[in-house]
Amino acid sequence: xxxxxxxxxxxxxxxxxxxxNDPDGPVWALIYAVPMVWAGLAxxxxxxxxxxRYFSVLVLSVVGxxxxxxxxxxxxxxxxxxxxxxxxxxxxxxxxxMIASLVILxxxxxxxxxxxxxxxxxx
Numbered sequence: 001x002x003x004x005x006x007x008x009x010x011x012x013x014x015x016x017x018x019x020x021n022d023p024d025g026p027v028w029a030l031i032y033a034v035p036m037v038w039a040g041l042a043x044x045x046x047x048x049x050x051x052x053r054y055f056s057v058l059v060l061s062v063v064g065x066x067x068x069x070x071x072x073x074x075x076x077x078x079x080x081x082x083x084x085x086x087x088x089x090x091x092x093x094x095x096x097x098m099i100a101s102l103v104i105l106x107x108x109x110x111x112x113x114x115x116x117x118x119x120x121x122x123x
Contacts, residue, residue: 001042005106005107006043006044008035009036034065035100036103038104038111039103041107042111049111050111050115058111062108065101066101068097072090076091079094
């Protein structure tokens with residue numbers, strides 16, 4: 001799961017990077033930064049985020065991202081088809097939130113599983 005989180009961390013950096021020419025880019029960069037941070041922590045600093053304080057913030061982050069995913073869920077018919085999402089920003093935003101949800105859920109699962117068992121040191 002470590003390498004999957006690192007891959008998702010890099011993916012979310014790319015998502016943030018392509019927001020530079022979007023009028024509401026700073027908002028989306030902030031939204032994408034939340035799963036990026038958690039994926040980075042789960043990939044690079046897992047032992048440091050196993051405490052209850054971090055876990056509380058993680059739960060709030062997951063709930064927030066999932067609520068935003070429901071809010072931005074695309075209503076455009078066939079939103080998954082290239083012709084639609086290429087032209088319709090709301091479809092792209094909704095699909096971006098779906099990916100952000102996947103990223104934060106994988107990071108949360110990684111952290112949850114690590115809290116349930118002792119971490120083995122790298123050899």
